Amino acid sequence: MALIMSCQNEAPITLGNGILINNVTILTPNENGYTSFKGSVIIDNDKIVKVSKNDQTLNGNYQTVNGKGKYIIPGLIDSHVHLASIAGMGWKHKKKYPELAKDYYNQLPRSYLYFGYTTLVDVNNYAPNVINGILRKPVRPDIYTCGDQIVVAHDLMMNDTPVEDRLIEHPHFLHDKYNDNVEMPSDIDLDKHTPKALVSRIVDESQGICVKTLYEDGFGGTEELTWELPSKDIIKEIVTEAHAQNVPVLLHANAYEAQKFGLETGIDVFAHGMWHWGKLTDYLNVNELPETHKNLLIEIANKKVGYQPTIRVVGGQKDVFNVNFLRNKKLQHVYPEDLLNWLNTEEGKWQEQNIRKYAKSFFDGLTNEEIMALLQKVVDKVEIATSTLAEHDANLVFGTDTPAANTHTMPPGLNGYLEMQKWQESGVSLEQILLAATYNNAKAFNLEDKYGSIEENKIANLLLLDKNPLKTIGAYNTIEKVIIRGQLLNRENLSATSN
Ligand SMILES: [Zn+2]
Structure with a gap:
């Protein structure tokens, strides 16, 4: 009951300078391990503003990244x-x-x-x-x-x-x-x-x-x-x-x-x-x-x-x-x-x-x-x-x-x-x-209010990976996007070969 209510009653989110990453597998660590679910991560400016299993109504200025088949983890x-x-x-x-x-x-x-x-x-x-x-x-x-x-x-x-x-x-x-x-x-x-x-x-x-x-x-x-x-x-x-x-x-x-x-x-x-x-x-x-x-x-x-x-x-x-x-x-x-x-x-x-x-x-x-x-x-x-x-x-x-x-x-x-x-x-x-x-x-390092998991109000430092890092260590070399304080970067543009 509560789940349906929250789903229907969620107010639209208005973004100033946002990113929506949808259809993505979210891997977020916690005290006891991690949780994994499909959903979307919404960023505005340098912060994560919403992590959700449901679709959200968004207004304002934002870009969309289709995360289908991909994994998102904290930076x-x-x-x-x-x-x-x-x-x-x-x-x-x-x-x-x-x-x-x-x-x-x-x-x-x-x-x-x-x-x-x-x-x-x-x-x-x-x-x-x-x-x-x-x-x-x-x-x-x-x-x-x-x-x-x-x-x-x-x-x-x-x-x-x-x-x-x-x-x-x-x-x-x-x-x-x-x-x-x-x-x-x-x-x-x-x-x-x-x-x-x-x-x-x-x-x-x-x-x-x-x-x-x-x-x-x-x-x-x-x-x-x-x-x-x-x-x-x-x-x-x-x-x-x-x-x-x-x-x-x-x-x-x-x-x-x-x-x-x-x-x-x-x-x-x-x-x-x-x-x-x-x-x-x-x-x-x-x-x-x-x-x-x-x-x-x-x-x-x-x-x-x-x-x-x-x-x-x-x-x-x-x-x-x-x-x-x-x-x-x-x-x-x-x-x-x-x-x-x-x-x-x-x-x-x-x-x-x-x-x-x-x-x-x-x-x-x-x-x-x-x-x-x-x-x-x-x-x-x-x-x-x-x-x-x-x-x-x-x-x-x-x-x-x-x-x-x-x-x-x-x-x-x-x-x-x-x-x-x-x-x-x-x-x-x-x-x-x-x-x-x-x-x-x-x-x-007492930085858990800023980093370490994918949660609302944390700094938007995130990685979009092609492979699952809980399945293969090689996943850490399949980074597609690096998000640093809400800045969306393509990995290849960070390479020394791109200069
Ligand atoms: Zn040292």
């Missing part, structure tokens, strides 16, 4: 990107080839949209001018940041700076008062270096929606620990302060010990998967999670702590040595042609030498194929850990860390698609993947 969210870092170029190349860098940045927002990423979270906004430049572009994803990453005095981020210059070069450092190794010069105003001061700076001055900090205990024993680790108490204070200001805390943690530390301190999102199970040499050929590790991951899953496996961080390093990687035709859509050509030159392959150098004792004398085989064993670790998390229904939150270490093998947008494939190979279900990249992400 994807990648909550771990570094927009100022160029995939494929270090700062020296950037300086030497400013035109290549310029072309890259011009294409960057379109490359994310090309693969359906309509919301990005830059977790370390170290170069606000770059992000501000992207924000001025007419076609771009929505961008949020965690402000500057919180750097603890004398931690890894300061390690390359001479001791006497560290606090000057990193003026917004955090003073870890619980660490007796650290002595503060007497002229430092300690009140400016408390968790409260730092979190306030990120939230108030940088409009950050999250804070990120780091626990890196030596890259699986491949590097000697010559820097300070944060104390448990100081991270707990960060968490308390961040929660008081309503923002989540992300922790860079890719090792068992680091994730144990993260769980004990109450952080909200692990910014990496667990690829170091201990010393790399001890675990290289171990293919089953030790009981301790398994229990920790299950606890992380049960407590619903956010978790970004970032499998492609290691997978991308491996692909640096893969001669076929640059032959992937999809790269043409995300890299400008001139940059792609440069990446194919000897100079463009600088990362091979780079990786060989920093993991010298491991890679010395090995062929590229042997290095790939070795790195695959590290990829296996993070995939096994991810599979345990998926099995226990962890709160997976989609993030890629694009482009970690400036590798060209983590291309903007495309790397998200590659990461999704790795998740699926690790045993994460298609439903879990869709939720991680939409609803879970929105929730983890």
